[in-house]
Amino acid sequence: MAEPGPVVTLEGVTVTYGTNTALCDISTTFGAGAVGLLGPNGAGKSTMIKSLLGFVVPSQGRMRVLGLDVAEAPLQIRARVGYMPENDAHVPGMNAVSFVAYCAELSGLPRVDAMQRAHEVLFYVGLGEARYRNVETYSTGMKQRIKLAQALVHDPDLLFLDEPTNGMDPKGRDEMLELVRDLALNKGVNVIVSSHLLPDIEYTCRDVVVMDKGRVVAHGAIEGLKQPRGRVFELRVKAAGGPERFIEQLRAAGLECHATDDDVMRVFVPGEGGAQRLFELAAAASVQVRHLRPSVPTLEDVFAQAVGEE
Amino acid sequence: MPIHDQGYRRYTGVRAQTGRAWSVIATAGIRTLLAKRAFIGLLLLSWVPFLVRAVQIYAAANLPQAQFLAPDAAMFRSFLQQQEIFLFFITVYAGTGLIANDRRANALQIYLSKPLSRAEYIFGKFAILLALLLLVTWLPAMLLLVIQVMLAGSFTFFLTHLYLVPAITIFSLIQVATVALAMLALSSLSKSSRYVGILYAGLIFFSQAVYGIVRGITRDTRMAWLSVPLDLQQIGDAIFRIEPRFAMPVWSAFLVIALLIAASAFILERRVRGVEVVA
Numbered sequence: 001m002a003e004p005g006p007v008v009t010l011e012g013v014t015v016t017y018g019t020n021t022a023l024c025d026i027s028t029t030f031g032a033g034a035v036g037l038l039g040p041n042g043a044g045k046s047t048m049i050k051s052l053l054g055f056v057v058p059s060q061g062r063m064r065v066l067g068l069d070v071a072e073a074p075l076q077i078r079a080r081v082g083y084m085p086e087n088d089a090h091v092p093g094m095n096a097v098s099f100v101a102y103c104a105e106l107s108g109l110p111r112v113d114a115m116q117r118a119h120e121v122l123f124y125v126g127l128g129e130a131r132y133r134n135v136e137t138y139s140t141g142m143k144q145r146i147k148l149a150q151a152l153v154h155d156p157d158l159l160f161l162d163e164p165t166n167g168m169d170p171k172g173r174d175e176m177l178e179l180v181r182d183l184a185l186n187k188g189v190n191v192i193v194s195s196h197l198l199p200d201i202e203y204t205c206r207d208v209v210v211m212d213k214g215r216v217v218a219h220g221a222i223e224g225l226k227q228p229r230g231r232v233f234e235l236r237v238k239a240a241g242g243p244e245r246f247i248e249q250l251r252a253a254g255l256e257c258h259a260t261d262d263d264v265m266r267v268f269v270p271g272e273g274g275a276q277r278l279f280e281l282a283a284a285a286s287v288q289v290r291h292l293r294p295s296v297p298t299l300e301d302v303f304a305q306a307v308g309e310e
Numbered sequence: 311m312p313i314h315d316q317g318y319r320r321y322t323g324v325r326a327q328t329g330r331a332w333s334v335i336a337t338a339g340i341r342t343l344l345a346k347r348a349f350i351g352l353l354l355l356s357w358v359p360f361l362v363r364a365v366q367i368y369a370a371a372n373l374p375q376a377q378f379l380a381p382d383a384a385m386f387r388s389f390l391q392q393q394e395i396f397l398f399f400i401t402v403y404a405g406t407g408l409i410a411n412d413r414r415a416n417a418l419q420i421y422l423s424k425p426l427s428r429a430e431y432i433f434g435k436f437a438i439l440l441a442l443l444l445l446v447t448w449l450p451a452m453l454l455l456v457i458q459v460m461l462a463g464s465f466t467f468f469l470t471h472l473y474l475v476p477a478i479t480i481f482s483l484i485q486v487a488t489v490a491l492a493m494l495a496l497s498s499l500s501k502s503s504r505y506v507g508i509l510y511a512g513l514i515f516f517s518q519a520v521y522g523i524v525r526g527i528t529r530d531t532r533m534a535w536l537s538v539p540l541d542l543q544q545i546g547d548a549i550f551r552i553e554p555r556f557a558m559p560v561w562s563a564f565l566v567i568a569l570l571i572a573a574s575a576f577i578l579e580r581r582v583r584g585v586e587v588v589a
Contacts, residue, residue, distance in 0.1 A: 055584030155321035
């Protein structure tokens, strides 16, 4: 069942690997429901999850999961959480149903219940027909599903999903995201989805914690973070010698600007009078504006602003 | 409308208290091994010496001309020494992949995300080897003792050799615990079970070879502590109250075995982790 108040709390958590600081003085909370943990590769997302599971001991700080202190009650916490690791992971030499039932037994379920739950969960994640196949023969997408199944089989109150759509084809990815949404919205399971894929987080989660370089750079409801504190425009220009110099001028004027896949850039203009300001800056720089369209802020804009991505 | 909903449902049944997961690991591991015909064959083969000894006891009890075969403490000691070859093969067959395969398949993070501690995981894996190895050492030795009592029709031998029960038990446990822990430690060092097998064979045969060279030079058995199998033999002789076969003091054999167990425990503590950190 969904916990009232924060499901996960971190207070001043620092994790170091030798001389590298993976998490730097992090204080944040994860509420009930589905929360995204967003950040580029190496931001510290997986380290945070592994710390919450007790795999990594922080050099300082305190963490609580489902109201329990990670340092004091790691086993009680692990009995109530499920973990879907980022990379391939299975117990070798077992077929899917044996593997998932084994995981349920490890979590304390009686043998008969474990086997029954294993069948149910494998059908739920879409592996019903392949449940007697050895896990080692599975495709990448199937391995993602079996990892979800083993994380779910003991009916956790909180699921940690580390890059759940890694390596999946578009159809499989959509199905995985549907499962995550269903778990959070309809089945009362709290979910923390770690991903570097913005659409995945935006589709499955209500709240997001954005990380970069071991720090939390933004957190809150996605809709709230997307509320404009200015306006976002799609802009295409023609400038002698390319748009780079103009981008520099926009940034010097205090505007957030980042290029997209095509030649259109997205410009965030804080405050009022956005379009007028852009025309003035373009005129001053002798740049032709070929396309200017107001745009709705996306999570990508929030992410780009938060991590300062170009 | 489906007659049975195959969707996800919340679990409302009972859950065991934490601290029992080691038995789940041990049971699954033993079941997996016993499902392999080659392993069953190896187990059956390891009981052939038991049959031979049982025939020996039968002959001694029933045929006056076979009195020279009458069992004594040395027979039980010699039986356990004969089983060392099977101890080696079963340890290699069953033990090499116990942790190495889990490391290869990244299973440690699955195990340790469940409500079990690292110590429980190691103990579960240890229990697999312990059970299987005692099956070819302690169990047949104790059965031989029972057969002796049954065929002799009296408790005389048993009562005069009462110390054989703790001797067989303690020596089997020392022998099995040493090789099981050493194998687990080596298994945690690599992701390849084949490489682990080579490492284990190296530990046994290399230490034996080093001692062989030293003995060849010094013509003395005081350095027998260099060989792990010979340390166990020396300990066995002491436990069975038999004249030790090497000139080294028994305490040095105990010390080497204790150090080997401590080193194995240290390696396991370092290597069995939910996350591998390369600093």
